[in-house]
Amino acid sequence: xxxxxxxxxxxxxxxxxxxxxxxxxxxxxxxxxxxxxxxxxxxxxxxxxxxxxxxxxxx
Numbered sequence: 001x002x003x004x005x006x007x008x009x010x011x012x013x014x015x016x017x018x019x020x021x022x023x024x025x026x027x028x029x030x031x032x033x034x035x036x037x038x039x040x041x042x043x044x045x046x047x048x049x050x051x052x053x054x055x056x057x058x059x
Contacts, residue, residue, distance in 0.1 A: 001020060001021055001044070002019070002020070002021050003018065003019070003020055003037055003040070003041070004018070004019040005017075005018055005019075005030070005033045005034055005037055006019070007030075008026055011026070014028075014029075015027060015028060016028075016029060016030045016032070016033040017033070018033050018036055018037055020040075
């Protein structure tokens with residue numbers, strides 16, 4: 001996944017944008033945008049164990 005932080009050039013209100021491949025998320029400040037990226041990267045890097053047994057759906 002390509003992650004980029006840059007000023008939102010299409011808005012003149014000083015917002016920042018995080019680009020996740022083709023998706024963009026806007027933030028009020030660069031600090032908020034970078035905090036989001038840090039959290040996202042830590043979650044992506046976290047271990048994700050697979051379940052050992054298939055789970056059944058209870059409907």
